[in-house]
Every structure is written in C-alpha cells, then in structure tokens.
Amino acid sequence: MNADTKTARSVSENPCRMCMPMGGILPFKGIENAMLIIHGSQGCATYMRRHMAEHFNEPIDVASSSITEQGTIYGGEVNLKQGLKNLIKLYEPEVVGILSTCLAETIGEDIARITSAFVKEQTGSSLPRLIPVSSPGYGGSLTEGYFQALYSIVENVSQESPPHHGINVIVPHISPADTREIKRILDVMGAPYTLLPDLSDTLDSPYSKVYKRIPPGGTPLASIEAMAGAQATIEFGETLPDGLSPGKYLRDQFGVSLYRLPLPMGIAACDKFLELLKTLTGNPVPEALKKERGRLQDAMIDSHKYNREGKAAVFGEPETVYGISRVLLENGVTPAIIATGSSNPSLKGLVEGLSHSDEAEPFILLDTDFAELRRYCAAKEVNLAIGNSDGRFLTEKEGLPLVRVGYPIHDRIGGQRILSVGYTGTVMLLDQITNTLLANKLNHYRNDLYQEFYRSAGAGQFE
Ligand code: SF4
The missing domain is CATH 3.40.50.1980 (Nitrogenase molybdenum iron protein domain)
Structure with missing residues (x-):
C-alpha cells in the first residue's frame, strides 16, 4: 500500500466515530433541569445510555419513544407524544430535547411538526421548552450531532436582551474536568461569563445519598436567554463549519462579536485564550x-x-x-x-x-x-x-x-x-x-x- 495516498473504501468496518444523536444528548445534559427523549427504537437509547454511563460513571437518563415494528410502518407520532407526556410528568423538566435517529428519519418523521402538534394539543397545561433536533445517526458524527443540538438550543432560547459585559463561552464535547478547568481560568481572570454547555457537575456529580432524577448543575435557561446581549462570544471550535456555529448565529442575529479559538491545549492555544480574556476584561493575567x-x-x-x-x-x-x-x-x-x-x-x-x-x-x-x-x-x-x-x-x-x-x-x-x-x-x-x-x-x-x-x-x- 502506498502510505501517502488514501485508497477508496467500499464498506465501513468499525467506524471511527459515534453517531449524531449520541452527540446531541451531551449539550442537553449540560443545561440546568433539562431532560431529553430519543425518537427511535429502544436499542438506540440503550446503546447511547450505555456508552455515556461507562464514560462518565454516572447514571444516565435518556427517554425513548420506543418505536416498534408497528410504528416503523405506520409512523411513531403517537409513541413520541405519549413519551413526552410521561417524561414531563415524571421529571418535571424546564427543557426537553427531542432527538431523531436513523429509523425516525428514514421513515420520514418530522419531529419539528410533531412537537408543534403536541404543544397545540396540550393547550392550557404548562409545558417545558421543547427543542427538536434533527439528528439521523448516519447524518454525521458525534461532533455534528453535538453542535446541531447546541445550535438549536441557542436558536430556540436566546432572545433580544439588554447589552451586558458578560462573555459567552461555547465549548465542544470536553470532559467535566476540562469544563471545570476552563471555568477556573475564567474565574481567575475575573471574566463574567455564561459557559454553554456546563457538564462540570451534571456528568461528574459529587456522591450523594439522595438520588435526583435530574442532577443539579448545568447552564441556567435565563443565562442562555441573555447570551444575545453579551459583549462577545468565545467559541472553542476552529474546525467547526459555519452552519453549525452557535456563535455565528448570535453574531448574525444579535450582533454579538465572535472569537473562534482552538481548544486551549498547548502553550500557543492557551496564550491565545488568555490574551483574548485580557482584552475583553481589561484585567491582567494573574501570577x-x-x-x-x-x-x-x-x-x-x-x-x-x-x-x-x-x-x-x-x-x-x-x-x-x-x-x-x-x-x-x-x-x-x-x-x-x-x-x-x-x-x-x-x-x-x-x-x-x-x-x-x-x-x-x-x-x-x-x-x-x-x-x-x-x-x-x-x-x-x-x-x-x-x-x-x-x-x-x-x-x-x-x-x-x-x-x-x-x-x-x-x-x-x-x-x-x-x-x-x-x-x-x-x-x-x-x-x-x-x-x-x-x-x-x-x-x-x-x-x-x-x-x-x-x-x-x-x-x-x-x-
Ligand atoms: S447509528 Fe442510528 S441506529 Fe445506530 S444507535 Fe445511532 S441512531 Fe440508532
């Protein structure tokens, strides 16, 4: 084999990626009092829960609309609506992410339409904010699912807000320990910020004798609403296509300045991050x-x-x-x-x-x-x-x-x-x-x- 020329592949064998809805789950886990449902077969949700539970060593709740053979032929709308009702009753969330899967997209389910229909049918009851995200497993990798969900969250939640000195910090799928480190650097630099998503506590919770269905922590909804009034957005995502960039959405819709940086890994990237914080806050880099x-x-x-x-x-x-x-x-x-x-x-x-x-x-x-x-x-x-x-x-x-x-x-x-x-x-x-x-x-x-x-x-x- 010529080591310098990539040969064509006719089949994929053990793909080097996780699927799109798996990525879409993560941002919702970093929002305060959020829950989510996967519109697809039981197996998809089980596979995703299993991977997340083993990685984060935490209990991972992800609901499923559990489409069966009948739903595959006649549509899974009834299942999704019933699943939403059960989830809202049991978890009492403020936000619900609704993610599609290979099966749902292949049979032509329109989760945005089903979500609107559900909201209309529930007139009179107080509903959480429902955020549909189209995420066919074959439509991309974990990264595309992650940023598609994050984009949908910002698009649905952020709204015209009074200008403030806060800085939006948008992070890719990093570990809770990495999230805590970025928050610590922002705190040490004296930067007022909204970090999205914030998995630092929700997916790495301290031991507690009392089990909570939705772990405490995550970015509050009110902070996401106010992202539109921030002085700037720092988006750690130099590889991110424009169409998936929540920072670009905030810039185009609300005029929030956007700074795209690589993840602060390595001395040059860390320096770049601190230089920018110095400029935005006016504070020196502390000893x-x-x-x-x-x-x-x-x-x-x-x-x-x-x-x-x-x-x-x-x-x-x-x-x-x-x-x-x-x-x-x-x-x-x-x-x-x-x-x-x-x-x-x-x-x-x-x-x-x-x-x-x-x-x-x-x-x-x-x-x-x-x-x-x-x-x-x-x-x-x-x-x-x-x-x-x-x-x-x-x-x-x-x-x-x-x-x-x-x-x-x-x-x-x-x-x-x-x-x-x-x-x-x-x-x-x-x-x-x-x-x-x-x-x-x-x-x-x-x-x-x-x-x-x-x-x-x-x-x-x-x-
Ligand atoms: S690739 Fe498709 S079928 Fe497999 S777990 Fe992901 S959504 Fe489900």
Missing part, C-alpha cells in the same frame, strides 16, 4: 496563571528529548484531534496520522498550517474507520496511538500503546476526570504521552538490541 505557564515550559524542556522518537496516530472528533496535534507539534512528537470519522472540511487545512517541515506533515484521514486506520498505522510505522477507547484494537492487533483521551473511554474508569486543557491539563497530557513512549521503549529495548546487533552479527546461527 497564578503565569506560574502554571512556566511549569508547562519546564515540562516541555523535561520531555522534549524523549519525544523526538514519537510517531503518533491521533484519532477522534475533529476539534479534539486538532488540539492534540497542536500539543504534539509543539513538543517534538510527529503526528504521522490524524484521523476522524467526521467529514470535516477544515481540519486538513488547519493541521497543515501548523506543520513546521515536510517531515512533520501529517497524513489526514477523514470519514475513516478503524480497519483503515490500522492499515495506515502499519504502513506509516507509527509507535503511539492517541484517542478514545475504541482504539484499543490498535493495541491488541498492532501492539501500539494507546494514550486514552477523548470520548468514549469505556474500558477504563475516570473518563470524566481526564484533564487536558489549560496549561495544567497540557502538562498532564504531555507527561502521559512522554511516559507512554518511555514505557514502550523500556519494554522493548532488550529485544530490539538483540534483533539489531546480536542476530545481524550472525550469532543467531547457534540458536
């Missing part, structure tokens, strides 16, 4: 954050001499792999392959713009699957994989050590606690990458020496 930056520089010096041997395959959702690639390129690890299951149009150009030399230019795989990724890992002789748990087959089949980061992490505990943003998170990620390279080297060096010197000297003839 505590300067020290954290200095510690990251120190860690970079400590690890750079080992990193040169790293040749990595990075895979996952576009914004995550872009952020990780920035960290690798800053620290001397070659991102030989950058892969995503999304068909993202801007990732290739962004990553190529980061490379310093021809040698470091990464090979980009879009809309890929793990069978293809595995073949390219062998062809490009990579020695490290960085991505979610679905890459464990790269370890099993190719012997590649895997640094687990992203979503989902379902074969280890603590997915919700993985920290990789900010100066501190970058240090943690960098240490993990360098230590994995070192462990791999130390595990194999005797055998490598033997193969290289002993056998090539002809000593093997006496075995």
